[in-house]
Amino acid sequence: MALLLSSSAALAQEVPFYGLYGTPGLIDMPSADTAPDATLSATYSHFAGTSRNTLTFQVTPRLTASFRYTAIKDLYLRGWDRDTYYDRSFDMQYLLVRETDSLPAVSIGLRDFIGTGLYGSEYIVASKNVSPRLRLTGGVGWGRLGSYGAMGSTGTRPTEVIGEGGIPTYDRWFRGDFAAFGGVAWKATDQLTLKAEYSTDAYDTEQQSGTNSGVSYGPVFERKSPWNFGIDYRMRSGAQLSLYSLYGTEVGALVTVHSNPHRAAYPSGSEQAPWPVKPRKASERADLGWQTNTNLVDGLPMRMRRSLESQGLRYEGMDISATKATLRLGNSRYGDEPEAIGRAARAMSRVLPGSVETFVIVPVVGGMAMSAITLRRSDLERLENAPADQMLARVKIQEGFGQAPALEGGIEKRLSWGIAPYMDLSVFDPDNPVRADLGIRAKASYQISPSLVLSGSITKKLSGNLDSVTREVPSGLPRVRTDYAEYSRQGDPALEYLTLAHYGRPGKNLYSRVTMGYLEAMYAGVSGEVLWKPVGSRLALGAELNWVRPRDFDQLFDLRSNVTSSGTIPELNGHVSAYYDFGNGFHGQLDVGRYLAGDLGATVSLDREFANGWRVGAYATFTDAQIDDFGEGSFDKGLRLTVPFGWAFGKPSRNSNSIAIQSLTRDGGARLNVNDRLYPMVRDYHQPELAKEWGRFWR
């Protein structure tokens, strides 16, 4: 994924410098800077046995959020008897005041504000350029940032961890000692910046030493001075390399790379040009004589089909009258659906007789008519060289129910298959923070009818260490997910899924799915779903009901008992869901229902979405499972990131790469992972999604 991201084109100089925490900052201290909206930055920093890997996302122009995974060698913590201590942390920073000629930029921030709070601190910081080359930063910090040279105190800072960790440490924020930090950055050349800072982090925890199980630990390093110095080097791509002198005793280094969905290596893509619109002569528009020319009429479907197939689109059928043609269209190439619609419309303008003025395109997925998009041929001719929004204003996007022409001449390509290597990653296990399996995956699907699909996937492991998980995962709930190591150990080869899925349109605005068989690695059963989504609506509602039995650990055809060491896995689970597109680039989802372990609750998700398919989001699940039954982390939460191949490679594709950064896998708030849920399939061909990507209609 990091490599996918590196395909981003060069970012201009407007990205600020990042510090050891992988957030905009001086060296170890934060600054008030923000990156351009939607910048995603990955930072690796290292000093004194401390490695920090940080992902930082500019969520809005003012809000910055970071996720960090830290490894500290030789840290002494009471009861900790391992060589390396691993810790995850989340930060947020909000820009309160934008920098002007007279005012500095002012930001407020929380570091490591969820969980154990190893790096817990809060600050208010101001940054200002006093000359084009000299930038000053100063701030006040609490927690770690108030641990050296304290000027005063605001109450007492609690030290106990709330619950089982994983809960915002609100009881500590801006409490306890506070201290003033600051520094300067001097831009020597366009590439080189020199920095000096005064750090108010005493690194108290790192200074401690002691003995656990007979082995002595700590101190991690010796802190002799509050002064840090650094050199930042900026590459043309925007990437940053830094070298530091830290705390009078240590040397540190950092590398940061940036990516932004707005900047692609191939802006607009470089796929083959579409055929242009073929304008009609005035005489052709009124000529109805073609209708009696049976050769011509009979040849239209074949010509239409060839034209579409040459562009990777699928011709599925067409109804044609003197003035109107309705096309049933399949699209497995273009991730940006308006491009598929636009290409189909231009193909129609080149093939259909001149009197056909109205084009209706009905995109069909899994036999479901997704929408009916009506275009006037004279608008296509007139607006081909105009801005795309003029065409959008003339297009009607309507309900597709009952609008699709019948499937013509059977399904040409029933079977699709693929064999490819795969990699399964497991991260954050304290015994071994990155585990992976490499292997071969074979997938196939067979379309029995337009709406009935049989599909399956088999994996064979070649090498890996996912099965080496030895950590006992305690759970007070039925073990619905925490036996994952056993599945990995025994599932080789594994039948990932083998399902029969049926899709349908039970009525206006309604979509349905029934999937049965081996639904996912751990469960078999039946999953049914209904979705209500009017074609022009920002809101969709759905309901899903699943009847499941746990699969045998070998992931072949057997089931196992649903009685586990800590409870019985219920057969029924399901959710009602609401999906809402806020229209400002944010999308929300609320799922309320019964989870796999029988716990009742809700999942809240919020994603920042981009018209190219990029998505960056977070979710949290709250259920009635007791926090001690859930275990470490208190409740399920995570981050997710999707990068579309089309953006990365500049060629149209409906594939993308997603990663999820989940808190520890636990049994509470776990959902069934059934394939091809309805909402993502449906919304692609609906408003407001089509309008967002409409700039690609003329591609």
Add this chain to the structure above:
Amino acid sequence: MGTFLAMTFKTAMKLPMLALASALMLAGCSNDPNQGAVLKSLKAEFSKIGKKSTPATVSKSDVSRVLSQTSGPVSQIVQSNLGDITVILVHIETNGPYKTYASASKQTVTFRQGLVTATRGLGNDMMSAQAAGTLSLISGRRSGTSKRTLRYLDGANDVIAFEFDCQMKVVGSGRVNQGVVSANTTKMTEHCVAPTREFTNTYEVDSRGMILSSKQWVSPIQGYFDISVLRR
């Protein structure tokens, strides 16, 4: 007929990305033709690594072959910013005043009076242009000022419009002899400025207001094209 150099980006950045992509995709196989599009582009990128892209030279005989094998209008483009890649384009469609030309590798350029108003298939394509003022100065072969809007897509598929203020100057007269075209021309230069971009185009315009030979700025990545009309 050659291929436009459709994109440029640093080999250093290509390598790690391609290594990953290759590990996950090149080793795979499938009966899905759409898997092919991404695969092909990856393979093409791979083959470029380590090689300095050699300009596709189009010889005089190539030009005369295209001219003899086709009957319609033909133009030639040299991508001066991208290593002098030369491409021959043939006319494929007319929509009102807009004429679309295509290369052998299915990339297109749309012109109005010889002024580029759109490109497709190159990467960082010009999606559309509003250039009425410029075109009327070219038609009349007059000096003057005009406004020009050029539209592109950014990486997130958002439409980016650059609004240029342009200054056209007639600088003299000339003559072109290229392909089967020879004509007396008026030489014009146009300097256009937008808040974040600027460019200077040069045109040789015939007596009917058609640009026969020009250097035109197309997009931030594509830079300037040297365009010659070989047959009207």
